[in-house]
Amino acid sequence: MTITQGGPHSTVDQTSAKRGMNLTLRIWRQSNPSVKGKMVTYKVSDISPDMSFLEMLDVLNEQLIMQGDDPVAFDHDCREGICGMCGVMINGQAHGPQQTTTCQLHMRSFKDGDSIDIEPWRASPFPVIKDLAVDRRAFDRIIQAGGYISVPTGTAPEAHSTPVPKKDSDAAFDAATCIGCGACVAACPNASSMLFTAAKVTHLGLMPQGQPERDDRVVNMVHQQDLEGFGGCTNIGECSASCPKGISMETISRLNHDLLGALRAGARPKS
Amino acid sequence: MSLELFNVGEPIADTTAPADVEIGERWSERKFRGRLVNPANRRKMSIIVVGTGLAGGSAAATLGEAGYKVKSFWFQDSPRRAHSVAAQGGINAAKNYRNDGDSVHRLFYDTVKGGDFRSRENNVHRLAEVSVNIIDQCVAQGVPFAREYGGLLDNRSFGGTQVSRTFYARGQTGQQLLYGAYQALERQIAAGNVEQNARTEMLDLIIVDGRARGIVARDLVTGEISTHYADAVVLATGGYSNVFYLSTNAMGSNTTAIWRAHKKGAYFANPCYTQIHPTCIPVKGDYQSKLTLMSESLRNDGRVWVPKERGDTRDPREIPEDERDYYLERLYPAFGNLVPRDIASRQAKNVCDEGRGVGPGGLGVYLDFAEAIKRLGRATVEAKYGNLFDMYAQNTGEDPYAVPMRIYPAVHYTMGGLWVDYDLQSSIPGMFVIGEANFSDHGANRLGASALMQGLADGYFVLPATITEYLADGPFEKVDDSHPAAVEALQGVQSQVQKLLSINGTRTPASFHRELGKLMWDLCGMERSEESLRKALDRIPEIRQEFWTNVKVSGDWHSFNQTLEQAGRVADFIELAELMCVDALHRNESCGGHFRAESQTPEGEALRDDENFAYVAAWEWTPENQPPVLHREALEYEYVHLAQRSYK
Numbered sequence: 050m051t052i053t054q055g056g057p058h059s060t061v062d063q064t065s066a067k068r069g070m071n072l073t074l075r076i077w078r079q080s081n082p083s084v085k086g087k088m089v090t091y092k093v094s095d096i097s098p099d100m101s102f103l104e105m106l107d108v109l110n111e112q113l114i115m116q117g118d119d120p121v122a123f124d125h126d127c128r129e130g131i132c133g134m135c136g137v138m139i140n141g142q143a144h145g146p147q148q149t150t151t152c153q154l155h156m157r158s159f160k161d162g163d164s165i166d167i168e169p170w171r172a173s174p175f176p177v178i179k180d181l182a183v184d185r186r187a188f189d190r191i192i193q194a195g196g197y198i199s200v201p202t203g204t205a206p207e208a209h210s211t212p213v214p215k216k217d218s219d220a221a222f223d224a225a226t227c228i229g230c231g232a233c234v235a236a237c238p239n240a241s242s243m244l245f246t247a248a249k250v251t252h253l254g255l256m257p258q259g260q261p262e263r264d265d266r267v268v269n270m271v272h273q274q275d276l277e278g279f280g281g282c283t284n285i286g287e288c289s290a291s292c293p294k295g296i297s298m299e300t301i302s303r304l305n306h307d308l309l310g311a312l313r314a315g316a317r318p319k320s
Numbered sequence: 321m322s323l324e325l326f327n328v329g330e331p332i333a334d335t336t337a338p339a340d341v342e343i344g345e346r347w348s349e350r351k352f353r354g355r356l357v358n359p360a361n362r363r364k365m366s367i368i369v370v371g372t373g374l375a376g377g378s379a380a381a382t383l384g385e386a387g388y389k390v391k392s393f394w395f396q397d398s399p400r401r402a403h404s405v406a407a408q409g410g411i412n413a414a415k416n417y418r419n420d421g422d423s424v425h426r427l428f429y430d431t432v433k434g435g436d437f438r439s440r441e442n443n444v445h446r447l448a449e450v451s452v453n454i455i456d457q458c459v460a461q462g463v464p465f466a467r468e469y470g471g472l473l474d475n476r477s478f479g480g481t482q483v484s485r486t487f488y489a490r491g492q493t494g495q496q497l498l499y500g501a502y503q504a505l506e507r508q509i510a511a512g513n514v515e516q517n518a519r520t521e522m523l524d525l526i527i528v529d530g531r532a533r534g535i536v537a538r539d540l541v542t543g544e545i546s547t548h549y550a551d552a553v554v555l556a557t558g559g560y561s562n563v564f565y566l567s568t569n570a571m572g573s574n575t576t577a578i579w580r581a582h583k584k585g586a587y588f589a590n591p592c593y594t595q596i597h598p599t600c601i602p603v604k605g606d607y608q609s610k611l612t613l614m615s616e617s618l619r620n621d622g623r624v625w626v627p628k629e630r631g632d633t634r635d636p637r638e639i640p641e642d643e644r645d646y647y648l649e650r651l652y653p654a655f656g657n658l659v660p661r662d663i664a665s666r667q668a669k670n671v672c673d674e675g676r677g678v679g680p681g682g683l684g685v686y687l688d689f690a691e692a693i694k695r696l697g698r699a700t701v702e703a704k705y706g707n708l709f710d711m712y713a714q715n716t717g718e719d720p721y722a723v724p725m726r727i728y729p730a731v732h733y734t735m736g737g738l739w740v741d742y743d744l745q746s747s748i749p750g751m752f753v754i755g756e757a758n759f760s761d762h763g764a765n766r767l768g769a770s771a772l773m774q775g776l777a778d779g780y781f782v783l784p785a786t787i788t789e790y791l792a793d794g795p796f797e798k799v800d801d802s803h804p805a806a807v808e809a810l811q812g813v814q815s816q817v818q819k820l821l822s823i824n825g826t827r828t829p830a831s832f833h834r835e836l837g838k839l840m841w842d843l844c845g846m847e848r849s850e851e852s853l854r855k856a857l858d859r860i861p862e863i864r865q866e867f868w869t870n871v872k873v874s875g876d877w878h879s880f881n882q883t884l885e886q887a888g889r890v891a892d893f894i895e896l897a898e899l900m901c902v903d904a905l906h907r908n909e910s911c912g913g914h915f916r917a918e919s920q921t922p923e924g925e926a927l928r929d930d931e932n933f934a935y936v937a938a939w940e941w942t943p944e945n946q947p948p949v950l951h952r953e954a955l956e957y958e959y960v961h962l963a964q965r966s967y968k
Contacts, residue, residue, distance in 0.1 A: 080879070081879065099717075100607050101609070104608070104609050107830070110883075111828055111831075113874075114828045115826075115872065117874060118874070119874055119875055120874065120883055122882055124397065126396055126570040126571055126572045127406045127571075128610045129406055129568075129612045130711065130714070131492065131495055132400075132401045132403070133400065133405075134397065134401045153711070155714070155715070157717055178541055179879075179880040182880065185397055185398065186397065188398065189506060192502075196503055196506065197503035197506060197507045198461050198462045200504075201385040202381070202382040202457060202504075202781070202784070203457075203780075204460070205453075205457045205459065206456065206460065207456055208415070208459040208473060209417070209473065211459075212467075212470065213467055213471050218464050218465070218466075218467045219464075221462070221464040222466075222489060222496070225464050225489075225499065226492060226495070228495075229400055252462065256462045258462045
């Protein structure tokens with residue numbers, strides 16, 4: 050494997066960069082949802098610290114294909130930390146040791162000789178499709194339950210007709226950066242989707258445009274996450290600590306506040 | 321031009337834009353003249369929409385709201401993943417909120433000029449007109465655009481313009497706009513107006529009695545290959561930058577849907593028009609799987625420079641001001657660091673070719689914020705670009721607040737795509753193409769913050785208004801799997817999949833993809849010449865031949881098999897690459913992103929040849945071993961006068 054040298058100001062340790070790392074990977078293999086999975090051990094060598102974690106898995110998969118073995122299935126797409134498609138448990142942590150997406154984790158976070166456990170998100174509402182790929186459609190169904198503002202195309206008023214205080218708009222943006230990767234659920238001991246739901250409730254609830262549906266939205270989204278089988282929130286905070294976008298626990302307080310208000314005002318989930 | 325490369329067919333023209341009224345009236349006139357479909361009849365009609373990015377997501381949602389039965393397809397797990405999500409900088413609109421002289425006409429003018437006079441005036445004017453509606457729509461959806469302290473929307477500047485008309489949501493504008501469209505789409509799914517087909521990839525188009533009537537698709541989880549029918553088909557499947565293997569596109573972005581539609585008769589227009597984005601993180605090693613863009617918005621405050629001396633390997637912070645060359649400011653004093661993308665990219669290549677590049681392999685230039693941090697303070701820079709700086713730090717292990725970023729151009733967007741008329745209908749009746757997948761609005765170079773504008777214009781406002789003219793003749797006769805056209809398409813897909821699995825050669829699909837990509841970058845990239853293109857055209861058929869005899873795809877077709885998905889996409893990229901090189905070779909002029917070494921001004925700028933090349937090259941597929949057929953659509957400029965672009 051060719052290793053490109055770092056630039057004049059590179060912080061990469063040049064000796065380890067040239068040598069490359071030898072790693073032991075223990076990866077969850079499960080060919081489909083109906084069979085039992087197991088951890089299988091693989092070795093990869095000469096891994097550059099400048100590689101992304103997924104590029105390291107690409108190297109493994111190229112080897113496996115050439116040996117006639119089944120490559121490890123994992124979800125990924127943009128590889129720049131924004132689409133939310135990737136996500137695995139790395140040594141028991143959602144997205145690994147840094148607070149970022151799996152695709153943005155680089156091998157400089159590991160050292161030569163490390164052993165790395167790689168598993169899929171573990172939560173029953175996210176069933177395994179194959180190996181490390183899971184089905185996260187439950188998140189879409191939570192959005193379908195109310196994570197929107199009802200404004201058919203062409204009906205919008207002039208954009209400047211409703212000024213929005215900058216602090217509200219900024220806070221709404223912070224919540225709206227959730228990429229729906231599912232790390233919050235995977236990290237939570239209860240497999241709760243509260244942070245995901247709260248991020249959307251917060252985003253839309255802070256905007257004046259989101260007020261008319263605010264009560265129904267929170268009630269229906271919370272109802273849907275219960276139907277999907279996500280666990281309850283007990284304020285542990287693992288979700289926020291593992292969130293690659295740093296969605297804050299305050300969103301959950303806001304959701305609870307909105308939910309209480311909505312229920313007292315008589316809002317009830319659609320059947 | 322030698323005859324064996326291509327044959328010349330009949331010229332084509334757009335006949336749907338009302339040419340008998342002034343350009344500012346054409347869109348409203350088109351909407352008025354087009355026939356409508358009454359609400360009761362809409363329920364009887366179905367529309368397939370492939371792709372859920374800004375164009376496909378907004379189209380599916382809007383058509384669902386209008387009452388059609390929509391069938392939506394995407395290959396990721398959720399429609400929210402489409403690669404529009406990664407667009408960073410912003411979206412243009414002619415709101416003139418800055419009171420700086422902006423107008424619909426100016427946006428129209430800037431876009432035609434920025435596209436180096438190779439786009440269709442009518443389409444561009446319409447784009448500028450509906451741009452203002454897009455912002456209204458997105459704000460109403462709750463998109464958290466950046467705002468001023470007074471609560472009104474903020475703007476910033478982008479390349480190729482002298483007004484501030486770009487609306488943005490920090491460095492995540494595409495994400496926020498996409499979530500607006502995604503939420504509207506999920507609302508329609510919940511309402512039962514849109515049928516969802518997640519993790520499903522279109523593999524062929526079904527044409528019955530000359531009309532596009534359905535698709536063949538593969539369920540990527542179960543592997544099942546199935547047919548889907550409708551009264552019209554809309555492709556919103558994005559661009560084909562991944563023909564270069566390394567690009568800023570997502571790993572899954574592919575040409576398969578449009579390429580297979582092309583092979584069924586849809587003309588492919590201007591395939592050689594590709595955009596090389598000037599500000600990307602440089603390549604690090606052979607293992608590299610994709611490139612990461614740093615938004616063009618960084619050029620608002622960042623200054624681009626290289627050392628004056630070749631081979632200067634000093635720490636950039638130790639290079640004194642008078643030994644630095646801020647080459648964009650020097651060469652283009654009027655636009656400075658905000659020249660259009662094609663120019664910024666080519667100048668970066670030039671300074672690196674001179675041996676003044678920085679970083680590994682000398683393939684990089686500095687993008688320096690030291691002056692901006694001094695002028696604005698770190699907090700302001702962080703508020704504006706924080707997520708981009710984080711991304712850079714994560715990717716490179718360097719702190720961009722302390723040392724200048726290193727950037728290098730990378731393939732980012734494709735202006736070419738399937739040919740469409742003003743109604744966005746392809747050369748196959750009933751098949752519409754929207755967003756990056758079509759060719760229509762950007763000419764030979766797209767201006768920054770215009771891709772989001774075009775995707776949403778097509779999806780929210782244009783297609784839903786124009787498709788009614790076609791559907792007014794529907795619903796069409798029912799089609800099912802017994803129809804010979806359906807049987808043929810289904811069997812074609814099945815046999816291709818089985819063939820890929822049966823070769824069992826010695827090279828992975830990725831290794832072919834890397835080889836093709838490198839060849840395209842070297843020979844059909846930032847600069848092309850007759851020599852390089854002929855070399856590529858000699859080599860690509862050999863790669864194709866080797867692929868179909870030596871590729872190794874493990875596993876089977878009736879399960880989740882990512883290697884098989886990739887193999888099918890690489891096969892299509894190889895064929896597309898050949899057409900791109902033919903197009904690039906035949907276009908013996910430089911324009912926008914297409915820079916032919918043979919055609920440049922004494923200062924090294926792109927030199928157009930309007931006399932011979934002021935046309936859209938729409939290519940017709942011909943069966944194997946026969947040259948493609950060129951149909952020319954003449955471009956006429958009534959409102960923006962043809963001129964040599966100047967940003968000096």
